[in-house]
Amino acid sequence: MSTNNASGTPADGMVLSVRNLSIDLVAKNNRKSIVSDINFDVGKGETVCIVGESGSGKSVTALSLMSLTMPPLAIGGGEIYLNGQNLASLSRLERERQLGHQIAMVFQDPMTALNPVMRIGEQITESLARHQPELSRQQQWQRAEDLLQLVGVPSPRERLSVYPHEMSGGMRQRILIAIALANNPQLIIADEPTTALDVTVQAQVLEVMQEACRHAGAAILLITHDMGVVAECADRVFVMYAGRIVEQAPVTELFKRPRHPYTRALLDSIPDLHSPPDEDLSTVTGDPPDIFNLPSGCAFRTRCGFSNGRSLCSQERPHLRAIDRHHASACHFAEEMAGVDRFGEQD
Amino acid sequence: MAQAQPTETVHPAQALLRVENLRKYYPKRSGLLQRVTGAVKAVDGVDFTIGEGETLGLVGESGCGKSTISSMIVGLNSPTGGSIHFDGLDITNLKRQHNGKLCRELQIVFQDPYSSLNPRMTIFETVAEPLVIHEGLAGTALRDRVMTLLAQVGLRDEHAGRYPSQFSGGQRQRIGIARALALNPRLIVLDEPVSALDVSIQAQILNLLKKLQRDLGLSYLFISHNLSVVRYMATRIAVMYLGRIVEVADRETLFAQPAHPYTRALLSSIPSDDPFVRVLGDRIKLAGDAPSPAAPPPGCPFHVRCFQAQPNCAVQVPDLTPRGTPAREVACHYPLTVSPKQQ
Numbered sequence: 001m002s003t004n005n006a007s008g009t010p011a012d013g014m015v016l017s018v019r020n021l022s023i024d025l026v027a028k029n030n031r032k033s034i035v036s037d038i039n040f041d042v043g044k045g046e047t048v049c050i051v052g053e054s055g056s057g058k059s060v061t062a063l064s065l066m067s068l069t070m071p072p073l074a075i076g077g078g079e080i081y082l083n084g085q086n087l088a089s090l091s092r093l094e095r096e097r098q099l100g101h102q103i104a105m106v107f108q109d110p111m112t113a114l115n116p117v118m119r120i121g122e123q124i125t126e127s128l129a130r131h132q133p134e135l136s137r138q139q140q141w142q143r144a145e146d147l148l149q150l151v152g153v154p155s156p157r158e159r160l161s162v163y164p165h166e167m168s169g170g171m172r173q174r175i176l177i178a179i180a181l182a183n184n185p186q187l188i189i190a191d192e193p194t195t196a197l198d199v200t201v202q203a204q205v206l207e208v209m210q211e212a213c214r215h216a217g218a219a220i221l222l223i224t225h226d227m228g229v230v231a232e233c234a235d236r237v238f239v240m241y242a243g244r245i246v247e248q249a250p251v252t253e254l255f256k257r258p259r260h261p262y263t264r265a266l267l268d269s270i271p272d273l274h275s276p277p278d279e280d281l282s283t284v285t286g287d288p289p290d291i292f293n294l295p296s297g298c299a300f301r302t303r304c305g306f307s308n309g310r311s312l313c314s315q316e317r318p319h320l321r322a323i324d325r326h327h328a329s330a331c332h333f334a335e336e337m338a339g340v341d342r343f344g345e346q347d
Numbered sequence: 348m349a350q351a352q353p354t355e356t357v358h359p360a361q362a363l364l365r366v367e368n369l370r371k372y373y374p375k376r377s378g379l380l381q382r383v384t385g386a387v388k389a390v391d392g393v394d395f396t397i398g399e400g401e402t403l404g405l406v407g408e409s410g411c412g413k414s415t416i417s418s419m420i421v422g423l424n425s426p427t428g429g430s431i432h433f434d435g436l437d438i439t440n441l442k443r444q445h446n447g448k449l450c451r452e453l454q455i456v457f458q459d460p461y462s463s464l465n466p467r468m469t470i471f472e473t474v475a476e477p478l479v480i481h482e483g484l485a486g487t488a489l490r491d492r493v494m495t496l497l498a499q500v501g502l503r504d505e506h507a508g509r510y511p512s513q514f515s516g517g518q519r520q521r522i523g524i525a526r527a528l529a530l531n532p533r534l535i536v537l538d539e540p541v542s543a544l545d546v547s548i549q550a551q552i553l554n555l556l557k558k559l560q561r562d563l564g565l566s567y568l569f570i571s572h573n574l575s576v577v578r579y580m581a582t583r584i585a586v587m588y589l590g591r592i593v594e595v596a597d598r599e600t601l602f603a604q605p606a607h608p609y610t611r612a613l614l615s616s617i618p619s620d621d622p623f624v625r626v627l628g629d630r631i632k633l634a635g636d637a638p639s640p641a642a643p644p645p646g647c648p649f650h651v652r653c654f655q656a657q658p659n660c661a662v663q664v665p666d667l668t669p670r671g672t673p674a675r676e677v678a679c680h681y682p683l684t685v686s687p688k689q690q
């Protein structure tokens with residue numbers, strides 16, 4: 001599968017293809033792009049993770065895929081293809097129908113996504129009634145119970161009649177996943193679904209989500225800032241920095257041989273269970289970038305330990321380009337990083 | 348073997364902070380009239396010590412009582428029972444604002460660098476305030492001290508005149524640390540100090556905290572729900588569950604041989620750092636959700652979820668007890684390194 005295809009056509013057999021997408025912040029008399037040049041594909045049944053620091057554009061990208069971009073933000077350009085079909089070519093109604101059928105979203109905070117005054121069962125059956133009107137009322141309730149079973153909610157039948165506030169955070173997140181799966185979508189977009197959860201609950205929810213999606217054949221686009229979640233779940237990874245994808249690779253490739261200095265610095269700076277406590281952690285120096293005041297050339301330049309002040313870095317913006325068949329990087333000097341292997345010899 | 352007298356203790360020889368049987372019960376209200384119908388046992392009998400220059404890590408899942416403990420230690424919340432001694436002085440019921448020693452020597456840095464700074468005060472004013480109030484500093488002496496503090500946390504002179512809104516999360520946390528350092532504290536309570544920060548910034552703050560500890564001989568109570576971060580920062584670690592400490596051991600012992608079933612389950616839920624070796628599939632899966640501190644189960648608070656539970660666990664509360672070598676304390680009738688038959 002190609003990692004990067006900016007040619008403006010969707011790749012074959014992909015659930016989702018995004019081409020040259022940009023998202024603008026629209027003010028009275030100017031527009032500024034906060035997300036640019038987004039190109040990627042998600043294949044059937046794949047788990048793809050988007051990582052990046054706060055403000056790098058993960059959530060606005062995810063929302064734009066669902067046509068949920070709200071003023072002052074607007075899609076500035078580019079195309080989104082769902083199963084090869086350009087969403088822009090559809091009428092608004094048809095687009096909403098397609099999106100509702102094929103893609104479902106799971107948010108970080110399940111409390112805001114659930115209706116607090118509606119019982120769980122009603123929330124699930126309502127969604128079923130909207131998208132699968134052919135189901136009888138009894139079929140709807142049976143399906144709702146099956147869904148709760150699928151996401152590992154104990155005593156599912158009884159849980160159908162409780163309110164969201166009567167459940168724990170982890171249980172609510174499972175309900176959201178159940179609702180997301182209700183209409184057999186081909187893709188679930190989950191924006192930090194476990195960030196608010198404790199590690200034991202996070203592990204449960206990630207397992208439930210992956211199992212349920214595998215069972216239903218759905219792909220997952222998982223947004224997270226937690227590299228541990230990425231290491232555990234991802235097939236492929238997109239790394240975002242300052243509104244652009246700066247690296248794209250299969251997860252093992254990315255961790256073993258990162259080809260962008262930002263990815264490398266990020267991976268090295270996270271304390272893990274092997275970090276020697278007596279040594280300083282390596283750091284990504286400097287502050288996260290101000291999206292409206294980016295350095296010329298490469299946006300990572302002022303924090304990059306790899307540039308050594310080379311003029312190309314300040315003169316020319318590096319575009320995401322294929323380094324090998326499955327690996328793309330937006331660094332002028334990505335090839336020079338080829339020798340770096342984070343895990344030592346272990347091919 | 349199980350009953351052998353411990354030859355070592357997990358406690359430091361000289362405790363700077365000693366917490367004994369500390370409790371905090373909040374009134375539980377229910378019904379339309381919000382009558383008090385019981386107690387939320389947020390902290391229910393906690394003992395620990397922190398030595399001079401030491402970092403004690405406190406881990407546990409959200410709601411287990413970590414912040415309640417930290418607020419009682421720094422005198423922002425009054426305990427229901429038990430005692431807190433700081434440098435030999437009983438500070439259990441001292442109000443923070445009424446005691447100079449507490450104000451100077453015991454400081455806290457909060458999780459949220461956005462809400463913990465006064466938005467209407469410049470950075471200079473924020474850091475200078477404790478110096479003006481407690482040391483009566485003014486003029487150049489004040490200025491010099493503030494600038495030294497800012498430099499110590501990696502901020503520059505020109506930052507002094509700016510307001511919190513002009514800083515990133517990591518910079519705000521540096522400001523909070525500078526303020527905590529102003530009166531030369533001996534113990535700083537760090538309640539989730541990096542949890543709200545981007546991963547790329549966390550390492551900077553963790554390095555800074557370690558450097559300050561080396562340079563100034565500080566003691567830390569380091570609270571976090573991130574076990575990898577606590578392992579990196581703390582030499583000794585206490586694990587909490589539902590208002591109690593269930594295990595205390597030094598870092599190596601805790602991670603290599605967790606003895607409490609809950610510690611074992613918690614450690615097994617840490618995601619891998621290596622996609623070649625995924626670990627969550629093999630984790631210990633706990634039954635059900637954590638019970639509420641408003642209705643803790645009888646006996647061992649963990650027994651309803653414990654894979655090791657025996658009938659008496661539902662009846663008898665296990666106390667935090669020293670267990671064998673290497674030194675550790677465990678609150679469990681059947682700790683994992685000791686087989687039940689040997690008891």
Ligand SMILES: Nc1ncnc2c1ncn2[C@@H]1O[C@H](COP(=O)(O)OP(=O)(O)OP(=O)(O)O)[C@@H](O)[C@H]1O
Nearest residue numbers: 025034053054055056057058059060061072073291
């Ligand atoms: N409604 C809005 N109005 C103006 N700017 C916005 C709006 N929503 C997002 N932005 C800006 O767009 C950029 C990307 O935001 P986004 O929410 O996608 O970040 P993110 O990567 O999801 O971050 P986080 O990890 O904090 O969730 C940021 O600079 C943000 O400030």
Ligand SMILES: Nc1ncnc2c1ncn2[C@@H]1O[C@H](COP(=O)(O)OP(=O)(O)O)[C@@H](O)[C@H]1O
Nearest residue numbers: 373387389408409410411412413414415416640
């Ligand atoms: N002011 C309060 N009134 C009533 N209950 C409280 C109050 N503060 C905390 N609690 C309860 O006490 C328990 C412990 O809370 P906390 O110490 O904040 O946990 P942690 O910091 O470990 O997440 C929780 O169940 C919480 O809901």
Ligand code: SF4
Nearest residue numbers: 298301304313331332
């Ligand atoms: S292009 Fe230059 S500044 Fe940007 S990441 Fe590569 S080396 Fe660093």
Ligand code: SF4
Nearest residue numbers: 647650653660679680
């Ligand atoms: S006392 Fe019993 S229930 Fe509690 S942790 Fe130990 S074995 Fe489990």
Ligand SMILES: [Mg+2]
Nearest residue numbers: 058059060191
């Ligand atoms: Mg976001």
Ligand SMILES: [Mg+2]
Nearest residue numbers: 413414415539
């Ligand atoms: Mg807390």
